[in-house]
Amino acid sequence: MSTSSDSKTGKPGATVREKIRAQYAALTQSERKFANALLANYPAAGLASITIVAASADVSTPTVARMVQKLGYKGYPQFHRALLRELEATVSGPTQRRANWASEVPATHLLNRFVTAIGQNIEQTLSNIDTTQFDEAVQVLADTDRRLYLVGGRITRALAEYAFTHFQAVRQRITHMTSSSATWPHYLLDMEAGDVLLMFDVRRYETNLQRLAELAAERGVHVILITDQWASPVATVAKHTFHCWVEIPSAWDSNISTMMLLETLIAAVQEENWPETRARYERLDEIFDAARLFGK
Amino acid sequence: MSTSSDSKTGKPGATVREKIRAQYAALTQSERKFANALLANYPAAGLASITIVAASADVSTPTVARMVQKLGYKGYPQFHRALLRELEATVSGPTQRRANWASEVPATHLLNRFVTAIGQNIEQTLSNIDTTQFDEAVQVLADTDRRLYLVGGRITRALAEYAFTHFQAVRQRITHMTSSSATWPHYLLDMEAGDVLLMFDVRRYETNLQRLAELAAERGVHVILITDQWASPVATVAKHTFHCWVEIPSAWDSNISTMMLLETLIAAVQEENWPETRARYERLDEIFDAARLFGK
DNA sequence: ACCCTACTGAATAAATCTTTTCACAACGGC
DNA sequence: GCCGTTGTGAAAAGATTTATTCAGTAGGGT
Known part of the structure; x- marks a missing residue:
């Protein structure tokens, strides 16, 4: 469907948003800064004068002028008119309220149903988090x-x-216990009282994990559990438990x-000990740079 | 706060529409002509330059200038800004609803700042998905x-x-290429024209992945890319590219x-071929049950 | 018919916006 | 390290917009 010439100038009838997306790769840093500002507040952020628009995106007017030309408009006024026509079409359309989303994604589309469900899940999850518990868990994880x-x-x-990769950047002394439960006894052997076990267990809950949690708890290990709204049995031995809402219109969670x-x-763990974390990030960057040269 | 002039010009915080209604009786014939044109296509009909706006309402520019002063604005630019602010408030409506996620969590708590950022990211991502592209990609992935x-x-x-685990439940003939690029040539060897490569590449983009994508594309492989808002270089060879907004108040994405x-x-892939998927889920459950007995 | 008042838009001057040019800065390749 | 390329914004020239003035016009009252 998409031809190469499309990716250069965008289809004539395309919306400004589409044109920006099509051209995004070809935009320079400052131009992207403006593009982001516009997309974040679309289309209002593009309907003032070029001077104002540029200032609020913190770029210069030439940058804006150059970019709209890249998008295929002859100049800023033409770009402005295009935005206005879109706005006109949107507002006179049936779905005025959710204009921003609805303009491209029909309400009945799976995408929309899905995102709605996810939004509810996030809301539920958030309102069921005890900040005190959260802060405590962070302290433990940062130690x-x-x-x-x-x-x-x-x-x-x-x-x-995912947790392992990120925590690795933030702190040391981490172990990702592979999923094969056959290897778990070896890890248990080395666990000491005060160590932390961050465990994920959503339905269907796994007996293996429960057994592991029990054995760890017996050894004085601090178990932090991230589970679903129905709570894994591990919750009974966990010091901190967090419930996440996971239902979506689908066969799985x-x-x-x-x-x-x-x-x-x-x-939060990262913020807890920022100076050290920052130093780790910097060293990490250096090492990646070195490794890159390595590969060449 | 309320002065006598308020009764003439309307409350300071009132919308332009409200101000027009309040002042309608005091408007002259030409001014009403413009007012009607604006109300009929609100607010777009007031967001161009005074020249254009006047011409499309078929009145003169002084008429418009006089009228906006009657409404209580110092001049046309100020009137223009007021309309723009209204538009902004309307469009960001759904975003403000997200503020309610806050529930009990204090507004300044990291949790809240984080969830707000994530909400914006999801919204941005969603509004930048082209449903046609999405549906096409689903077709390809389901084949x-x-x-x-x-x-x-x-x-x-x-x-x-994560994708591998789930796709495995939905369809067969899947391969997760391990991260070690040393093994990639073996996979490339077996790739045929028409095969699909679903690739994740967010900053910092990896040269390895780009090289892989290029080689695959050369062999006629259909590359689907999931990247960030700044677009990985892989986008140039990908048949379908999806941009995800990833910025959060943090050192990472x-x-x-x-x-x-x-x-x-x-x-979506699952829905695409539901009967078959359902059968797979049932067989999967049976096998898990069998495996459980196994372990005891 | 006459005047008076209020309204309207052409014309203009001032202000603002838009575009282009150009010099400098940052980056990547050699 | 140097050089060429690319990106960026200050500045100025050019175009447009905005506000005002003012002359002409329409309507209502006497």
């Missing part, structure tokens, strides 16, 4: 005197993996809210 | 005549992993919107 173990179930293994909680935990 | 390869970068490997897009794709 490098404790070794941190990560483990997930069949589906949530990917989340544990969504892990968006789970991931949201995870990312927030990571961000 | 089991094509072999499906999955690959991610350093961070997004976990997403590829959020992959919530990425994951949302992924889950939606999986759900």
Whole structure:
């Protein structure tokens, strides 16, 4: 469908938004700055004069002028008119309220049903988090005197993996326990009282994980559990439990809210000890740069 | 606060529409002509230059200038700004609804700042998805005549992993290309024209992935790219590209919107061929049950 | 018919916006 | 490290817009 010439100038009838998307790769840094500002407040952020619009995106007027030409408009006034025509069409259309979304995604489209469900899940999850518990868990996770173990179930293994990659950038002494439960006894052997086990367990709950949590708890390990709204049996031995709403119109469960909680935990741990984290990031960058040269 | 002039010009905070209604009796014939044109196409008919706006209402510019002063604005530019602010408020309506997610969590708490950012990312991502492209990509991903390869970068490997686990439940002939690029040539060897490569690449973009995408594309492989708002260089060879907004108040990028897009794709592929998928889920359950007995 | 008042838009001057040019800065390749 | 390329914004020239003035016109009252 999409030909190469389209990607240069965009279809004549395309919306400004579409044109920006089509051209995004070809935009320079400042131009993207403006593009982002416009997309973030579309179309209002493009309906003032070029001077004002440029100033509020914190770029110069020539940058805006150049960009609209890249998008295929002869000049700023033409671009302005295009936005206005779009606005006119949108407002006179039936779905005035959700103009921003509805303009491109029909309400009945799977995308929209899905995002609505996810929004509800996030809302539910958030309103069921006890900030005190959250802050406590963050303290524990940020404490490098404790070794941190990560483990997930069949589906949530990917989340544990994600957690591992990010926590690795933030702190040391982390272990991702592979999913194969056959190897778990070896890890248990090394766990000490005070160590932390961050565990993901959503339905269908796995007996293996429960057994692991029990054994760890017996050894004085601090178990933090991220589970679903119905709560894994692991909750009985966990010191901190977080519930994530996961239902979506589908045969399986969504892990968006789970991931949201995870990312927030990571961000909080990172903030907890920012100077050290920052130093780690810098060193990490250096090493990646070195590795890149390596590969060449 | 309320002066006698308010009764003439309307309350300071009133919308332009309200001000026009309030002043309508005091307007002259030509001014009403313009007022009607504006109300009929609100607010677009007031967002161009005074010259254009006057011409399309078939009145003179002084008429418009006089009228906006009657409404209480110092001049046309101020009137223009007022309309723009209204538009902004309308369009950002759904965003403000997100503020209610806050529930009990204090507004300044990291959780809240984070969730707000994520909400914006999801919204941005959604409004930048072309449903046609989305539907096309789903068709391709659901086609089991094509072999499906999955690959991610350093961070997004976990997403590829997640995609693999779920796609496995939905369809056959899938391969998760491990992150170690040393093994990629073997996979490339087996790729045929028409096969699909679903690739995750968010900044910092990896040269390896770009090279892989190029080689695959040369062999006629259909590359589907999930990237960030700044677009990975892979986009140039990808048949379908999806942009996910990933910025959060943190040193790293959020992959919530990425994951949302992924889950939606999986759900769509699943719906595409529901009877078969359902049968697979049932058999999968049986096998898990059998495996459970196994382990005891 | 006459005047008076209020309204309207052509014309204009001032202000603002738009575009282009150009010099400098940042980056990547050699 | 150097050089060519590319990106960026200050500045100025050119175009447009805005506000005002003012002459002409329409309508209502006497």
